[in-house]
Amino acid sequence: MIATTTRHASRHASQREIVPATQSRARVSSIGARSFLLEAPGEFDLIAQRRIWALSQTVKGWTDLAENIPGMTNLLVIFKETPEDPDAVVTRLLEAWENAQSIDLNGKTIEIPVTYGGEHATDLPALCDLSGLSDREVVRIHHEATYRVFALGSAPGFGYLHGLDPRIYMPRKTVPSLKMPKGCVTIGGMQTGVAMLTGPNGWNSIGFASLQMFDPTSLTPAMMAPGDTVRFLPARIEL
Amino acid sequence: MIEIWESGPFNTVQDLGRSGYRDIGVSASGAMDPLAVRIGNILVGNDENAAVIEVQTFPFGLRFEQRTVFAVTGADGNPHLDGLELIPWCAYMAEPGQVLQLQQPPRLARSYVSVGGGLDIPVVMGSRSTSLRGGFGGNAGRPSVKGDRIALGEDLEIAMLPATGLAVVEPAAALREVFPAPIDGVLPIRALPAGEHDLFAGDGEAFWSQTWRISSRSDRTGYRLSGEPITPTAAIEMRSHGVVPGVIQVPPGGEPIVQMSDANTAGGYPKIAGVIECDLWRLGQARIGARLKFVRSTHAEARAVEQAVARYVDDVRQTSGMVKRALKAMA
Numbered sequence: 406m407i408a409t410t411t412r413h414a415s416r417h418a419s420q421r422e423i424v425p426a427t428q429s430r431a432r433v434s435s436i437g438a439r440s441f442l443l444e445a446p447g448e449f450d451l452i453a454q455r456r457i458w459a460l461s462q463t464v465k466g467w468t469d470l471a472e473n474i475p476g477m478t479n480l481l482v483i484f485k486e487t488p489e490d491p492d493a494v495v496t497r498l499l500e501a502w503e504n505a506q507s508i509d510l511n512g513k514t515i516e517i518p519v520t521y522g523g524e525h526a527t528d529l530p531a532l533c534d535l536s537g538l539s540d541r542e543v544v545r546i547h548h549e550a551t552y553r554v555f556a557l558g559s560a561p562g563f564g565y566l567h568g569l570d571p572r573i574y575m576p577r578k579t580v581p582s583l584k585m586p587k588g589c590v591t592i593g594g595m596q597t598g599v600a601m602l603t604g605p606n607g608w609n610s611i612g613f614a615s616l617q618m619f620d621p622t623s624l625t626p627a628m629m630a631p632g633d634t635v636r637f638l639p640a641r642i643e644l
Numbered sequence: 645m646i647e648i649w650e651s652g653p654f655n656t657v658q659d660l661g662r663s664g665y666r667d668i669g670v671s672a673s674g675a676m677d678p679l680a681v682r683i684g685n686i687l688v689g690n691d692e693n694a695a696v697i698e699v700q701t702f703p704f705g706l707r708f709e710q711r712t713v714f715a716v717t718g719a720d721g722n723p724h725l726d727g728l729e730l731i732p733w734c735a736y737m738a739e740p741g742q743v744l745q746l747q748q749p750p751r752l753a754r755s756y757v758s759v760g761g762g763l764d765i766p767v768v769m770g771s772r773s774t775s776l777r778g779g780f781g782g783n784a785g786r787p788s789v790k791g792d793r794i795a796l797g798e799d800l801e802i803a804m805l806p807a808t809g810l811a812v813v814e815p816a817a818a819l820r821e822v823f824p825a826p827i828d829g830v831l832p833i834r835a836l837p838a839g840e841h842d843l844f845a846g847d848g849e850a851f852w853s854q855t856w857r858i859s860s861r862s863d864r865t866g867y868r869l870s871g872e873p874i875t876p877t878a879a880i881e882m883r884s885h886g887v888v889p890g891v892i893q894v895p896p897g898g899e900p901i902v903q904m905s906d907a908n909t910a911g912g913y914p915k916i917a918g919v920i921e922c923d924l925w926r927l928g929q930a931r932i933g934a935r936l937k938f939v940r941s942t943h944a945e946a947r948a949v950e951q952a953v954a955r956y957v958d959d960v961r962q963t964s965g966m967v968k969r970a971l972k973a974m975a
Contacts, residue, residue, distance in 0.1 A: 432839075434838060434839035434915075435836055435838065435839075435918065435943075436838050436839070436887060436888055436890070436891045436915060436918040437835075437836060437838075437888060437890045437891070437918035437919060437920055437921055437946075438836060438918075438920045438921060438941075438943050438946035438947070439888075439921060440886075440888045440918070442839060442885055442886070444839075444883070444885070449883060471663065471664075472663060472664060472666055472667070473667070474666045474667045474886030474909065474910075475667065475886075476883065476884050476885035476886050476910060477883040477884045477885065478883055479883060479885045479886075480886075481885060481886030481887070481888070483666075483888060486947075486950070487920075487921075487943055487946045487947045487950060488943065489943075489944075489947065491943045556667075556884070556910075557667060557668045557669045558666070558667070558668075558669045558884065558886060558908075558909045558910030559669055559884065559908050559909060559910040559911075560669050560777070560778075560908075561668065561669045561670045561775075561777075561778045562668060562669055563669045565884055565910075576881055577881060577912065579896045579897075593884075593912075594881055594883075594912075596884065601669070602777055602778070604777065619778075621670075621768050621769060621775075621778065621780040621781070622768065622780075626665075626668060626670070626769065627668040627669065
């Protein structure tokens, strides 16, 4: 296991990101007996994620698979039964990864109005300290970027957004906020997103969005889907 | 209908879980002791996945408003029907107006009340389980409270129950060979090393060798374990990835968290191990303060345990079906 410096990532990112041992080989590990996690090698970028999306499409055709959950440049596959030969599963997954052609998902564009700063931006001062930027610059850098939904997870409808400017990278907190409100606009490492539930949260809040993004009674409960494009619109800036 | 007569803060409607929606961030939820739910449902003549009440805060009571077949499985909750002592893991008939009461079990954590026809609860995203975090599913997405009335599904087998009840040898006894009892009060839980196990170096060995205690900050989402903290050799932060119940993550403080039924669907903490699925019900029945030790397992062993459990469940299903059909034929 080595940590490699990614081209654009900041000094902090290179220290904290865990990267597979080589740049060319994916890594497969198991969680319990039925679930296997494939982690793409190399950089945390759209190129790797497009191959993860392709791999996800491939494994959907596997009849012995119960679920597959795309993550951030990784894919968790859950088999219906504990495989007899776990090594064969690893080989099969790695082969599917090698053969996975990059695909792009045709997503929609979602615009999320945000109140930057204010009472919910509890971690903005710390982010200014870490980055050496003013709060205004942090906010501008955050809303000027265009993000892609890489994956959903952690809470119902929560989208992991890629495209954060490395200048406003901030690691997850060592001690999570105990009751971060639903709607907080947050940064966790090189990822950003909007909290979907009020509760413990290790990400760093810089603003608030009140858009409803999950409805369990809908045929498509989650507003976001992998491949979607997200823009944050500064509805208000309270600094 | 049944009416909740008495309840604590964390008793919920559960089935075997809401699988298939992890990719949009929805936890599976479902009973903490799915084996008890399967057996309870088989005893009362339901599909194994029918909705039941998971009782984890005691005392608990409910009142039957119609003739109902019911069974109490899981924790030894000292069930009483109108004050008459019942045995757990046994299907009985209740008459309208009778009250079933459960007391704090002496050893285990969770009791399950299954009723003939199942709880008639709307299916949300493929399941009747309560998602407490999401606030949906089950009984309006919240725990049961005194006065709740819950409709029951149609019970097609109600006439087939033996008058004296229908009991089963509980899994802990029937499957003693595959689920070893606690040794000196320490519950053995089988797990496989997971992705970042080797990054813990010597602390990885300490993870397997020490006795952990289930801390009071534990619930259906996860069990926090207290013990000698373990830390990886370098500060690491993972890219967010899917997780499943049973995953044992180690946050920076060094005390592991085992994700349970309401597990997050994604995580980023280093994973030291993953509990094999067949042992999760034993954790689900372990109480705050209980001590446990992780035993390194293999895929082959996990399969063997799964097969033994499947044989036991099949046996219960076939035997109870035979008894009921024989009684019906004699009637």
